[in-house]
Amino acid sequence: MNTSLSVECLFSRQAARVGASEIRELLKLIGSGDIISFAGGVPEPSLFPYDRINLACDRVLGDPEVRAKACQYTTTEGFPPLREWIAAYLSSRGAVLTADNVLITNGAQQAIDLVARLFIDEGDRVAVAKPTYLGALQAFDAYRPDYLAIKTDDQGMLPGELEAAMKMRPKLIYVVPDFQNPDGITYSSDRRQFLVKLADEYGVPILEDSAYDQLRYEGDMLSPLIALGSQAHGSIEEGCYIHAGTFSKTVAPGFRIGWVVAPKPVIQQLVCFKQATDLHSSTINQILMYHVVSEGFTQHLDRCRALYRGRRDAMLEALAENMPPGVTWSRPLGGLFVWLALPEPLNARDLFNQSISKHIAFVPGDAFFTDRSVRNTCRLSFSAISTEQIQEGVRRLATAVKELISR
Amino acid sequence: MNTSLSVECLFSRQAARVGASEIRELLKLIGSGDIISFAGGVPEPSLFPYDRINLACDRVLGDPEVRAKACQYTTTEGFPPLREWIAAYLSSRGAVLTADNVLITNGAQQAIDLVARLFIDEGDRVAVAKPTYLGALQAFDAYRPDYLAIKTDDQGMLPGELEAAMKMRPKLIYVVPDFQNPDGITYSSDRRQFLVKLADEYGVPILEDSAYDQLRYEGDMLSPLIALGSQAHGSIEEGCYIHAGTFSKTVAPGFRIGWVVAPKPVIQQLVCFKQATDLHSSTINQILMYHVVSEGFTQHLDRCRALYRGRRDAMLEALAENMPPGVTWSRPLGGLFVWLALPEPLNARDLFNQSISKHIAFVPGDAFFTDRSVRNTCRLSFSAISTEQIQEGVRRLATAVKELISR
Numbered sequence A, B: 001m002n003t004s005l006s007v008e009c010l011f012s013r014q015a016a017r018v019g020a021s022e023i024r025e026l027l028k029l030i031g032s033g034d035i036i037s038f039a040g041g042v043p044e045p046s047l048f049p050y051d052r053i054n055l056a057c058d059r060v061l062g063d064p065e066v067r068a069k070a071c072q073y074t075t076t077e078g079f080p081p082l083r084e085w086i087a088a089y090l091s092s093r094g095a096v097l098t099a100d101n102v103l104i105t106n107g108a109q110q111a112i113d114l115v116a117r118l119f120i121d122e123g124d125r126v127a128v129a130k131p132t133y134l135g136a137l138q139a140f141d142a143y144r145p146d147y148l149a150i151k152t153d154d155q156g157m158l159p160g161e162l163e164a165a166m167k168m169r170p171k172l173i174y175v176v177p178d179f180q181n182p183d184g185i186t187y188s189s190d191r192r193q194f195l196v197k198l199a200d201e202y203g204v205p206i207l208e209d210s211a212y213d214q215l216r217y218e219g220d221m222l223s224p225l226i227a228l229g230s231q232a233h234g235s236i237e238e239g240c241y242i243h244a245g246t247f248s249k250t251v252a253p254g255f256r257i258g259w260v261v262a263p264k265p266v267i268q269q270l271v272c273f274k275q276a277t278d279l280h281s282s283t284i285n286q287i288l289m290y291h292v293v294s295e296g297f298t299q300h301l302d303r304c305r306a307l308y309r310g311r312r313d314a315m316l317e318a319l320a321e322n323m324p325p326g327v328t329w330s331r332p333l334g335g336l337f338v339w340l341a342l343p344e345p346l347n348a349r350d351l352f353n354q355s356i357s358k359h360i361a362f363v364p365g366d367a368f369f370t371d372r373s374v375r376n377t378c379r380l381s382f383s384a385i386s387t388e389q390i391q392e393g394v395r396r397l398a399t400a401v402k403e404l405i406s407r
Helices: A004-009 A013-017 A022-030 A050-062 A064-070 A078-092 A107-119 A134-141 A160-168 A189-202 A225-233 A264-278 A285-293 A297-322 A346-358 A388-405 B004-009 B013-017 B023-029 B050-062 B064-072 B078-091 B105-119 B134-141 B159-167 B189-202 B223-231 B263-280 B283-293 B299-321 B348-356 B387-406
Strands: A100-105 A125-130 A147-154 A172-175 A206-209 A240-245 A258-261 A336-339 A377-381 B102-105 B125-130 B146-153 B170-173 B206-209 B241-246 B258-261 B337-341 B377-381
Touching: A004 B263, A013 B105, A013 B263, A022 B170, A050 A064, A050 A285, A050 B050, A050 B125, A078 A100, A078 A258, A078 A285, A100 A107, A100 A172, A100 A264, A107 A206, A107 A240, A107 A258, A107 A264, A107 B013, A107 B263, A125 A134, A125 A160, A125 A285, A134 B263, A147 A160, A160 A189, A160 B078, A172 A189, A189 A206, A189 A225, A206 A225, A225 A240, A258 B105, A264 B004, A264 B013, A264 B105, A285 B283, A297 A336, A297 A388, A346 A377, A346 A388, B050 B064, B050 B283, B064 B283, B078 B102, B078 B258, B078 B283, B102 B263, B105 B134, B105 B206, B105 B241, B105 B258, B105 B263, B125 B134, B125 B159, B146 B159, B159 B189, B170 B189, B189 B206, B189 B223, B206 B223, B223 B241, B299 B337, B299 B387, B348 B377, B348 B387
Parallel strands: A125 A147, A125 A172, A172 A206, A206 A240, B125 B146, B125 B170, B170 B206, B206 B241
Antiparallel strands: A100 A258, A240 A258, A336 A377, B102 B258, B241 B258, B337 B377
């Protein structure tokens, strides 16, 4: 075995399907110089609750018993008070569950991976929105499914298309009901009810990804699918509603603490997988996170929402001021992204190249489609740059669009 | 879908192979009351370097730039200075590599899982020692291999059996060269050289698990396989030697920081898998770990070795004093475990039941064999209990053995 090529011959079939995320590769650009980046979906670091984190560290490391526990191995399921906190939070949102239904994961990404592991064999069908979160597609890809990509409007998946997909008996349907990454759409109450009803009728497990749902900038929060589903049955144990969440967008992603909520038989098997994968999530980070969120979390969220709302508004205004006719964009009620559509036949990859020369980065939208068929969309994140940068960045981006049109 | 049973019908084929670890289930016993537990392989919490951890927290959280970075997303590959530190450490042990060959993982467990994902398709062969680390078997099981279980003596895998296994062209050979979990054996220099030579000859990737190698209580450290392999070729890029390590046994497991070292094409694909799995390991924990190990680590290791050596000696003495004739045990040069063999036809599961009534726990050895064929062995950990508890525990265990013999 003398060349790297021969090593690659030994790789599993998974390796053929799972490549590097373009977003992660693009993220590497952010570090380089004075680029204004609309790429990535990273939270604003000045919002991280450093005072609470400091206080939590002092409490944990200052107590001989707690610090010994925090630095040691723990059970795969996770730190019980944090599981209780998550169960209580979801109960307050209307879900019918207990802490036994909660498994702590390394962010929502690991929740998605573990659920994919549990349901998907090669050739199984997975239903997703068109477009959908790239990281979920990457997680699913490892298990080599066939995709059913369901068209959406600004209320969520189209009912006719959804029912047609359900009739194909997917093993899993993956949904981001609030401010979906990448296109920012939010599912209406009716569409949520319809989703839950259909999943039940056809016996298809729903994986709900709630990464952004607490970052709502206007209107009332809607019930998560886990609430609608568990209420309909009186318990989370009937039906198969699975819910993934994370503290990455609301507290800080560097701790890698998320969760998955599911009926107990599902949690039990996910625990086995997580054991085999990495034993458990960081003990100390789970305990710190519990301390951080258990006091003053609502006020912290209000601060986050106020800042992001301002940036969203700045981006929407700048787009309205600068973009030439024919360019359209979403008006998200929350989350971190605006979704831009170029007039056909413009290609977002060409715009990307044009923009980079103006020190502007964003994510071309084709990566979010299972078949990469849509070429004219762009994901713009407004979360981690100042309103001044947003204004300047959108101006330059609009110039790049105009140049592309005039070519 | 009205019962949990029907949900289970939807589970993937992986779910059928991956069950809960008996060790993890047994670990739950530790919490309960006054059991003296020789189960688990957890480090002694009084050895965790709290002063260094505190100092590291102060540095990281006290610096506005560093804390913003520590709480944010990072690249999948990991914190560059920590990757450099690991590369420098392995260079000092004789390996020929750079930081580009290092990927930070959630403990060595995730390194094993990612490598298994990379090489194993259903029905592929994986060669392991007989017995071997249960957690590795659990990680491998998810990918549904067939096992080639290779007999060992106190020098490592038997050369004839090893060569016969290599001729079966396994996709991977998994080796714990130092103080192997569960039986504590250490591979001799000759056996290491032979392993590396054979792997090269037959084109079989080696996964070396070095979880315990720094915890040596007597004699000189031997070269890791990654050093022998990369020296033979002048570079890690030739051949396929993969090395997994962790700070779980030497610093603290609660941070979940380990690593995998491999040729670049292997690392690149492992990075893609890790991205899909959980994006990256905790940023703050990587930075903290770097600060903890970059000063005074050698002295810290000396402290760990001194304490564990004393406990190992106490256990060996207590066994010699108390065990009836016919019982044999290993004399490990390092690590956390003594491996006990009962006279046939005694069964370790029976002893387990007998011992629990005396408030003594250990791990019956059959779980460490791919075919569970060996029934008379027990893994005894001496790492996290005082010498007094070791003496008392071994006394009670010996009583249980005698009762079992006399039945």
